Each structure stands twice: as C-alpha cells, then as structure tokens.
Amino acid sequence: xxxxxxxxxxxxxxxxxxxxxxxxxxxxxxxxxxxxxxxxxxxxxxxxxxxxxxxxxxxxxxxxxxxxxxxxxxxxxxxxxxxxxxxxxxxxxxxxxxxxxxxxxxxxxxxxxxxxxxxxxxxxxxxxxxxxxxxxxxxxxxxxxxxxxxxxxxxxxxxxxxxxxxxxxxxxxxxxxxxxxxxxxxxxxxxxxxxxxxxxxxxxxxxxxxxxxxxxxxxxxxxxxxxxxxxxxxxxxxxxxxxxxxxxxxxxxxxxxxxxxxxxxxxxxxxxxxxxxxxxxxxxxxxxxxxxxxxxxxxxxxxxxxxxxxxxxxxxxxxxxxxxxxxxxxxxxxxxxxxxxxxxxxxxxxxxxxxxxxxxxxxxxxxxxxxxxxxxxxxxxxxxxxxxxxxxxxxxxxxxxxxxxxxxxxxxxxxxxxxxxx
Amino acid sequence: xxxxxxxxxxxxxxxxxxxxxxxxxxxxxxxxxxxxxxxxxxxxxxxxxxxxxxxxxxxxxxxxxxxxxxxxxxxxxxxxxxxxxxxxxxxxxx
Numbered sequence: 001x002x003x004x005x006x007x008x009x010x011x012x013x014x015x016x017x018x019x020x021x022x023x024x025x026x027x028x029x030x031x032x033x034x035x036x037x038x039x040x041x042x043x044x045x046x047x048x049x050x051x052x053x054x055x056x057x058x059x060x061x062x063x064x065x066x067x068x069x070x071x072x073x074x075x076x077x078x079x080x081x082x083x084x085x086x087x088x089x090x091x092x093x094x095x096x097x098x099x100x101x102x103x104x105x106x107x108x109x110x111x112x113x114x115x116x117x118x119x120x121x122x123x124x125x126x127x128x129x130x131x132x133x134x135x136x137x138x139x140x141x142x143x144x145x146x147x148x149x150x151x152x153x154x155x156x157x158x159x160x161x162x163x164x165x166x167x168x169x170x171x172x173x174x175x176x177x178x179x180x181x182x183x184x185x186x187x188x189x190x191x192x193x194x195x196x197x198x199x200x201x202x203x204x205x206x207x208x209x210x211x212x213x214x215x216x217x218x219x220x221x222x223x224x225x226x227x228x229x230x231x232x233x234x235x236x237x238x239x240x241x242x243x244x245x246x247x248x249x250x251x252x253x254x255x256x257x258x259x260x261x262x263x264x265x266x267x268x269x270x271x272x273x274x275x276x277x278x279x280x281x282x283x284x285x286x287x288x289x290x291x292x293x294x295x296x297x298x299x300x301x302x303x304x305x306x307x308x309x310x311x312x313x314x315x316x317x318x319x320x321x322x323x324x325x326x327x328x329x330x331x332x333x334x335x336x337x338x339x340x341x342x343x344x345x346x347x348x349x350x351x352x353x354x355x356x357x358x359x360x361x362x363x364x365x366x367x368x369x370x371x372x373x374x375x376x377x378x379x380x381x382x383x384x385x386x387x388x389x390x391x392x393x394x395x396x397x398x399x400x401x402x403x404x405x406x407x408x409x410x411x412x413x414x415x416x417x418x419x420x421x422x
Numbered sequence: 423x424x425x426x427x428x429x430x431x432x433x434x435x436x437x438x439x440x441x442x443x444x445x446x447x448x449x450x451x452x453x454x455x456x457x458x459x460x461x462x463x464x465x466x467x468x469x470x471x472x473x474x475x476x477x478x479x480x481x482x483x484x485x486x487x488x489x490x491x492x493x494x495x496x497x498x499x500x501x502x503x504x505x506x507x508x509x510x511x512x513x514x515x516x
Contacts, residue, residue: 047466
C-alpha cells in the first residue's frame with residue numbers, strides 16, 4: 001500500500017477501520033452510559049476520543065454548546081485527559097447495561113431473596129405427595145388400598161425423594177393386597193395415583209334346581225333335543241299343555257336322581273286368526289302450504305310476533321322449534337319459538353278385495369309371530385274364510401307355526417305322607 | 423514527491439482498474455434514501471450540529487446538511503450518520 005499518506009497507517013489509530021456495526025450485546029454486558037458534554041471544542045474532543053479507540057455512538061447536539069453521546073463504562077476514565085485538554089465538562093445522564101443492573105439488584109436484595117424464596121418454597125412444596133388417588137377398585141375398598149400404600153411408604157405428606165422406585169412399591173403393594181392382579185403406582189405432581197386391577201373371579205352360575213321341561217301349548221313335536229334329562233315324548237307325537245317333554249328324573253326304579261332338565265323342543269302349533277280390514281280409509285296428505293308463526297317467549301308466556309293476522313288452515317300438522325338461550329347453565333327467561341303449520345288434506349282411499357286380503361294376511365302374520373315368539377317360523381297358512389260385509393273384509397286364517405314349546409317346571413319334593421290314621 | 427505519487431495513483435486507477443476510493447484519497451459515501459449516510463475515508467469531524475456535519479477529507483471538506491442529524495457510530499475513518507439529510511457538498515482544498 002501507499003504508506004506515504006499519513007492516516008493509512010493503522011498503527012496510529014490503534015484500531016483498524018473496518019466494521020462499523022455495533023455490538024449491542026457487548027455494549028449491554030460491559031455497561032454503557034449516556035453522557036452530556038458541555039464545551040466549545042466538542043468536535044476536537046470527539047476526534048481525539050475516536051483516535052484513541054474509545055467507542056462513541058449516538059452523538060447528537062442538544063444545545064449550542066451541549067452534546068450527548070454514549071460510551072462504554074470502561075472508557076469513562078479515559079476521557080479525563082481529553083476533557084482537560086479541550087476544556088469540556090462531562091455529566092453522566094443515563095446508565096444502562098448489566099453492571100448497572102447488578103447494582104440495581106443489590107438495592108432490591110430483599111425483594112430478590114423473596115422471589116427466590118418463593119420459588120424455592122414452591123419447589124419444596126411440590127416435592128411432597130399431597131394426595132393419593134385410588135383408581136380401578138370395584139370390590140376392594142379404596143381405604144384398604146390407601147392403608148397398604150401407607151405401609152409401603154406412600155402416604156400424604158411424604159417427601160417424593162424418599163419414595164422407593166415405583167416398581168418396588170408396586171411389588172410390595174401386590175404382596176399386601178392379594179386380591180389385586182396388578183397395581184400401578186405413578187406420581188403426577190403432588191398426587192400419587194394408584195391404579196388397581198382386581199382379580200376377576202369366575203362367576204359360577206347358580207346351581208339349577210331339578211326341573212322338568214313341559215309343553216307350553218298343545219302341539220305336535222317336530223324336533224326334540226335333550227341335553228340333560230330323559231326324553232319322554234317322540235317326534236310327531238301330539239302333546240297337550242303341561243305334558244312333560246323332557247323329564248328331570250333319571251335312573252331306573254331303584255336308583256333315581258332329579259336333575260335340571262335341559263334341551264330344546266320344537267313343535268308345530270296351530271293358530272286361527274280372525275282379521276278384519278276396512279275397504280275404505282282416509283289418508284292425510286300434505287298440500288305443500290305452510291305457515292310459520294314466530295313467538296317471543298317471556299317466562300311462561302308466548303307472545304305472537306309475526307304474522308299478525310292469517311287465516312288458519314282447516315286441517316294442519318304443526319311442529320315447533322324452541323330456542324331458549326342459556327348463560328353458564330342458567331336458562332334465560334327470554335326465548336324464541338317458531339311454529340310451522342303444514343296444511344294437510346284428507347283423501348279417501350279405496351282398497352280392492354285382493355289388496356284388503358293381502359293386508360289382512362300381513363297383519364295376521366305379524367300378530368301370530370308376536371304371539372309365538374321371535375324364533376318361530378310360519379310353516380303354512382291357509383285362508384279358511386273370506387267375508388265382505390259393511391265395507392269391511394273379514395278373514396279367518398289358519399297358521400301352522402314351528403316354535404319352541406318347552407317350559408320349565410320345577411320338581412317339587414313330594415310332601416311327606418300324612419301320618420297313618422290311628 | 424506528492425505530484426509523483428498522485429500521478430502514479432491515477433495510473434493505477436486507469437491501468438489496474440482499481441476502485442477509485444481505495445487508491446485515491448477520496449471518501450466513499452453510501453446513502454440509504456435521505457435517512458442514513460455512511461461515509462468512509464474521512465479525516466475527522468470539523469463541526470457537528472443538528473443541521474450540519476462537516477467532515478475533513480484529505481483534499482478538502484465534506485458538508486452534509488439536513489435536520490435532526492445524529493452520528494450513530496463513529497470510527498477514525500468512518501461515520502454513520504442518520505437523520506433527514508438534505509444536501510451533500512464538497513469543498514475542494516484550494
């Protein structure tokens with residue numbers, strides 16, 4: 001480089017002119033002050049300060065002989081010879097940055113310790129177990145679980161640090177509560193949650209008392225499948241109501257035993273159903289005309305708002321919608337109601353004889369199945385008689401239905417024979 | 423001697439295609455609108471007020487006029503000026 005020119009030589013300035021970017025973090029960490037400088041030769045002072053490598057920024061004129069600028073705290077005492085030379089006077093206006101912040105903190109030491117103590121106290125208080133929750137108990141009383149937990153060391157007011165490992169607690173609690181098949185202990189904040197899974201005990205069905213299966217209705221046996229007991233009837237046999245189908249008494253004459261008879265018995269049952277169907281009927285249909293009435297609800301009263309005057313329909317179906325706002329679960333006394341009237345008109349409907357018969361059969365079938373039970377199957381149906389009278393069709397239909405006809409009848413021990421008369 | 427050096431510099435600018443501000447002792451000024459002004463290669467502050475900044479250059483003076491002028495940062499050879507800059511003027515050393 002052409003070092004002949006003074007000023008090119010970087011050694012003179014002690015700092016290489018390069019970046020002018022300020023480092024805000026460094027300024028803050030070192031601490032900086034805003035100073036006001038009073039004096040006629042401020043520019044001279046500024047040039048000298050800059051040459052000496054003092055960081056100066058935010059320079060502004062405040063008055064005719066007063067300027068303000070920011071400098072680092074550490075440079076403050078380096079200004080003194082410059083001030084003496086230029087005859088300026090300095091005054092510190094503002095202090096900012098970490099060192100001043102520390103000083104500020106020292107003044108409020110009491111407050112700071114208070115804050116620290118508060119957080120410490122919060123931490124300490126949150127490191128205790130303050131309540132215990134037992135979940136999942138059905139037959140077991142939660143109290144017994146809590147007692148067992150206390151024996152292991154999990155109780156209210158215990159320091160969490162002193163607790164054993166959750167696995168150990170679980171194992172020890174399992175030994176104390178044999179009814180549980182699994183115990184989980186978890187600590188959430190200041191709450192200890194003990195999850196208990198009880199052993200499921202197999203439910204033993206109550207022993208059935210000895211019984212027979214008897215016929216519910218008069219029927220012809222279709223199928224008979226005994227599971228327990230002795231079959232007393234055979235297929236295609238006609239049985240009367242109350243007749244024993246599967247006997248609960250097994251064994252021969254010498255050795256007898258009463259058991260609970262079990263099995264399925266299906267029989268063919270005959271029903272005769274009489275139905276009547278009117279040939280003409282009225283049906284209501286919507287015409288498509290609608291009226292909407294708006295009401296304001298005030299307490300128990302409904303106030304019609306709109307429309308004021310309308311001709312009501314001769315026949316109509318009405319539906320209403322209510323809107324009653326509530327705030328936080330409290331219903332307001334004000335509300336809104338919309339009633340919609342849809343006009344309907346009657347229409348006479350004539351049925352032909354075939355249609356009436358089909359309808360009658362349908363209703364009869366439904367009726368029979370209701371009587372015979374859900375598993376019943378209609379095997380056969382026969383129209384016995386059709387009669388048309390007074391605008392109605394009378395039908396009697398014969399149904400043969402396969403249905404479960406077994407009914408339980410307990411075997412009552414025969415009362416002891418009365419004392420022989422003297 | 424001085425005249426020789428100047429000639430040599432002008433030659434370097436012409437022949438080697440070097441930027442003028444590097445070789446010649448002139449300021450390099452960057453302006454961002456009328457808001458900010460960045461001046462390199464100055465030789466010191468002669469006068470500074472709210473309305474005017476007068477900088478010493480190797481061959482004269484640079485006068486920046488404007489309003490609410492603030493020196494955001496200053497280094498021995500650089501100045502970052504902010505405010506509402508109205509005009510820039512060179513005074514050649516006679």
